Structure formats: structure tokens, C-alpha cells
Amino acid sequence: MLLAGCDTDDEYRAAEPELYLTASTRIFALSADGGQRTVVIDTNCGEWKVTTDAAGWLSNRKEGNLLTITAGESLSTKAQTAVVTVSSIDDPSLTCEIRVMQYGTGATNLSALGTANCYMASTGASYVFDASIKGNGLGDGNSEYIDKHGLLLDEGVAAELLWEAVFDADKTRSRDVIDGEPVYRNGRIWFTTGREQGNAVIALRDFSGEIVWSWHIWVTDREVTLTAANGYEWMDRNLGALNNTPGDVANRGLFYQWGRKDPFLPSSAPYTTGNVTEANVENHQVGDGTAEWAYTGVRQQLLTEAPGNIENAVRHPTQFLKTYYQYSGSSWYVTPTNDALKEADLWGGNKMSSGYKTIFDPCPLGYMVPPDGAFATAAGDMSTGVNVDTQWGPFEGNGRAWIGGTGDFFPFVGILTINTPLTNCGHIGVYWTASADASNGYGYEVYVTSDWGRYRQGATAYGNSVRCVKEK
Incomplete structure (x- = not known):
């Protein structure tokens, strides 16, 4: 009986756990x-x-x-x-x-001549930049953000790649824009670019894991050239674009809500000539990043006073902030009809006639968003917009050339809206200025279609393109 019992124990003995x-x-x-x-x-x-x-x-x-x-x-x-x-x-x-x-000691210091929210880089190189200060370290318009949150980034503890993307939505290639993980040490961030041109955003997090600031890395091997018009020197392509070739998806650049520093991705589909909806494909690339895109469903916080939703936007750079009330209001910043909205001046275009770069300006070091009047005449009577159609050449290659200015091509990238996010890719081009109407807070924009062009006011919650000018 005892022997029989031992045999039974052996038969039902638990298997050895798998090694790991x-x-x-x-x-x-x-x-x-x-x-x-x-x-x-x-x-x-x-x-x-x-x-x-x-x-x-x-x-x-x-x-x-x-x-x-x-x-x-x-x-x-x-x-x-x-x-x-x-x-x-x-x-x-x-x-x-x-x-x-x-990282090697040969890393290029991108902030040697100053700091910014965007840095231009080339493929296959190592870089470092100053991550101890917000933006260019200067003003914040009339937002009172600096008074409440300060300019220094002394609470940062770790850098993180939020997203990286190429324009044709190739997920394999998008992983090669940034090579490896960025490193934060002693107030600086190191990173290395990969073999692909594109865009990326690197964030700085505090001990609790919250994002305290983030930077756009614009990786392009094609040198930017400048052309003068209306008293400014203009970049030859959109902010974030790799070229300015008509019909090429790499000419699109990135979208920006007026007054925000962080970019949103354009359509990931090819341009089309007929169907107005076929090219409107939301782009959710992140490469080896950790972020998630939110183009819909995220409403602004119900805040009516400065600095409004700025801190909310800083902590969530991949969230497109809709207005609190779906069918009313124009701003991601504060709720409608508030003086804080009307006089925000987040991109500094109302401070000086020549423009004034703030800590929220999305352009690279040495550049800024063009102020009112840079595209054409000053705003004037904006009830119907200023007709600027004669300044634009014929519609071809999904865009028009600015013949009354630099002569450069401006692609029709479409817009991001608060209700139907990505629309009219290849059929309209809408470009922000840094200025806004002090009576209602709407941003000045140039809005061009195949049939007409207007210089007018636009809802600041919308996502438009940006063509940077040399900082004065």
C-alpha cells in the first residue's frame, strides 16, 4: 500500500516551472x-x-x-x-x-545661439540642446503664463520620444527619423537622428511623469533658402516640410492651432485632383514614440481667464483641443467672448508691427510666425476679408504660387477643424499669421482656394499651416 501511494505521488507531481x-x-x-x-x-x-x-x-x-x-x-x-x-x-x-x-562628444549644440521650440537637424548626426528654459526664454504675449508657471524647466528628470513620422505613413521608415532614445542630463537633451527625413517631438517629463515641455525636431537634409517679400525673408517651404515640390506629400509640413507651439500631422494619403475627401486621412504615426494622437473628442477645459488652457496644451502636445461648446466659440485657449482671449497675443504678432517672438512660437531658432501684413496689406476691414486673389497664380499641383510675394509655391494642405478634423487636403491652403484681432481674438490668416484668395480672420482653434519668416 505504501509503495502504491508513492507511485501515485510521482504520477501527479507538479511539473517543473519553465525557466525564464x-x-x-x-x-x-x-x-x-x-x-x-x-x-x-x-x-x-x-x-x-x-x-x-x-x-x-x-x-x-x-x-x-x-x-x-x-x-x-x-x-x-x-x-x-x-x-x-x-x-x-x-x-x-x-x-x-x-x-x-x-552619445559622442561631437554632438552639435542646436541652442548655441539661443533656444527655441523647434530645431532643424540632418540625418545621421548627434545633437544636444538646452532643455532648461521654455521656448526662446522671452515673453508670453498677454497670457500671464510666465507669472504663474515660470520660464525655467528645473523640474525635468527624463527625456522621452513622443512621436516620429514621415509623410507617407510608412511605419517602418518612421522609426528611423530618431535613432534610439533621447537622453536628459544636467538641463540638456541629447539625441541622434536616423537615416530618414521627417519630424519628431521630444518631451521632458518631471518626477511624476507629467510633460513639462516639448520640442519639435525637424529633420531635413535639404537646406532652407530665403526669399524677400513685404519686408520679410521667407522660408522656401512650410514649417516641417521636406521640400516645396508641387504634388509631393513631403511638401505639406505640419498643422498648428493658433498660439500653440506643438505640431499636428497632415494627411497621410497622396494628393488627389478630383475627389475632395479621398486625401483626408488622419495621420496617427508615432514611430518608436510613446504618444497617442487625439484629433477629436478632447475639449478645452472650461477656463475663462488667462493663462487658460496653455498648461493643458503644454502637458498634452498630441491632443487637438476643441472648443468646450461644440458649435460655438473659436478658441482652444479660453471660452468665448472673454477679454483674455481677445488680448492673448500668444504668438506676439500684436506687440510690434514687425512681430515679436514668444515662448509659444513654433518656428525654429532665428525664425518666427509672420505678423499681420506680412502676406499682403494690413488687415483693414475684415468683415468679409481682404481680397488677395490677384497675388496668387493659377491653381496647379494642388496649390498656388504667391506671385505677389516670394513667387514660391504654397501647397494646399487643408485644415484641421473642431468638428470634422481633417478636411480639404489638396483643395485649400490656409496659413496663419502671428496676429489676431484685438476686438474678438480671431487670428489673421491667408485663405486660398483654386478660385479665390482672402486675407481674413480665422478661428484660433483650427489647425492651419505655417510659413516662417526670418526673425527681425
Whole structure:
């Protein structure tokens, strides 16, 4: 009987658990100044060992289930990479790899001449910029944002890639705009670009995980040229575009709600010549980023006084903010008919006739959103808009050339609206100025179709294109 009982126990004995070995972090980057990262090794296989192909620039220390990987200051002008392999001693086939990158000392300082919300970069290069101050570190219009939230970013603890995108919605290629993870250290952010041209946004988070600021990285290998018109030097393409070739999706650039610094993606579909809806495809690319796009369904907070929804917008750079009341109001910033809205001056275009760049300006270092009058005459009577059709050439290639100004082509990218988000791609072009009507808070814009052109007021909650000018 006893023997029979033992046989029964053996028959129903629980199977041995499957062995596993994992690491809490599989990829990270360190600055050229050096640093370390502690990785948690979770395993049931007993003892484990560490090997690396780092050729001496990395060191490892085991303590319990913790592995601390350390790099000293880099002496290389380029980024260097290594693989740290953790493997079971009992079962060498059980392994996990941790990829480590350290930025080189040859990183280009994008903020050497000043700070901005947007930096232009080329493919295949390493960069660093000052992440200790908001925007260009100057004014905030009349928003009172600086009084409440300050200019310094001393609460930042970590950088994060929110999104990266190419214009044709190729998810594989979009992952190659930024190479690896950005690194935050001592008030600066390091990053490396990949092999693809496109756009990306890098955010700075505080200890609680909240976004405290973010920066647009415009990756293009085609040098920007300037052409003078109406007293300004104009970029040869839209903000965020890779070219200005008629009919090419890479000419679109990005959308901006008036007064906001963070961009939204244009349609991911090709231009069309007939169907007015076929090209209106929302673009939700994030590449290897962590963000999610929200083009609909996110209403502004019901705030009636300055600084209104600015902090809300800063913390949620991929949320397109609709007006609180669906069919009334014009602003993402505050609710309608409020003096804070009318006199916001978020992009500084009302401060000076020549323009004034604020901490919310989305243009790169040295550039700004053009103020009132830069496209044509000053606003004048805006009840029906100022007719500027004679300044624009014939409709072709899904856009028109500004023959009364720079002569450059302006693609019809469409607009983002508060009710039917992406509309009229390839059929209308709407370009913001930095100025607004102080009597109602509507932003001045040039609105061009295949049949007519108007310089008029537009609802600031809408997403339009931007063509930057040289800062004066």
C-alpha cells in the first residue's frame, strides 16, 4: 500500500516551472558625460553572468538581482554602441540582451545661439540642446503664463520620444527619423537622428511623469533658402516640410492651432485632383514614440481667464483641443467672448508691427510666425476679408504660387477643424499669421482656394499651416 501511494505521488507531481530570464530595460542611452543605469534581472534559473562587446568603455556590477551598467565620459566624437548579454550559468542558451548607446562628444549644440521650440537637424548626426528654459526664454504675449508657471524647466528628470513620422505613413521608415532614445542630463537633451527625413517631438517629463515641455525636431537634409517679400525673408517651404515640390506629400509640413507651439500631422494619403475627401486621412504615426494622437473628442477645459488652457496644451502636445461648446466659440485657449482671449497675443504678432517672438512660437531658432501684413496689406476691414486673389497664380499641383510675394509655391494642405478634423487636403491652403484681432481674438490668416484668395480672420482653434519668416 505504501509503495502504491508513492507511485501515485510521482504520477501527479507538479511539473517543473519553465525557466525564464528577463531584464527590466532592454535599450537605453547615456550622454557623452557618462552615467549609469540600474537594470532589474528577473529570473528563476539561479546564477547568471554578464558579458559585453563594449571594448572597455562599459563596466558592470551585480548586486542581488540588480545589474548596474556604467560608462565614463566618452572620448569618441561619434556615438558608440554595445550589447550587454545576461545569460544563465546553468543553461547558457537562456539569455537576454541589453543595448546601450552613448552619445559622442561631437554632438552639435542646436541652442548655441539661443533656444527655441523647434530645431532643424540632418540625418545621421548627434545633437544636444538646452532643455532648461521654455521656448526662446522671452515673453508670453498677454497670457500671464510666465507669472504663474515660470520660464525655467528645473523640474525635468527624463527625456522621452513622443512621436516620429514621415509623410507617407510608412511605419517602418518612421522609426528611423530618431535613432534610439533621447537622453536628459544636467538641463540638456541629447539625441541622434536616423537615416530618414521627417519630424519628431521630444518631451521632458518631471518626477511624476507629467510633460513639462516639448520640442519639435525637424529633420531635413535639404537646406532652407530665403526669399524677400513685404519686408520679410521667407522660408522656401512650410514649417516641417521636406521640400516645396508641387504634388509631393513631403511638401505639406505640419498643422498648428493658433498660439500653440506643438505640431499636428497632415494627411497621410497622396494628393488627389478630383475627389475632395479621398486625401483626408488622419495621420496617427508615432514611430518608436510613446504618444497617442487625439484629433477629436478632447475639449478645452472650461477656463475663462488667462493663462487658460496653455498648461493643458503644454502637458498634452498630441491632443487637438476643441472648443468646450461644440458649435460655438473659436478658441482652444479660453471660452468665448472673454477679454483674455481677445488680448492673448500668444504668438506676439500684436506687440510690434514687425512681430515679436514668444515662448509659444513654433518656428525654429532665428525664425518666427509672420505678423499681420506680412502676406499682403494690413488687415483693414475684415468683415468679409481682404481680397488677395490677384497675388496668387493659377491653381496647379494642388496649390498656388504667391506671385505677389516670394513667387514660391504654397501647397494646399487643408485644415484641421473642431468638428470634422481633417478636411480639404489638396483643395485649400490656409496659413496663419502671428496676429489676431484685438476686438474678438480671431487670428489673421491667408485663405486660398483654386478660385479665390482672402486675407481674413480665422478661428484660433483650427489647425492651419505655417510659413516662417526670418526673425527681425
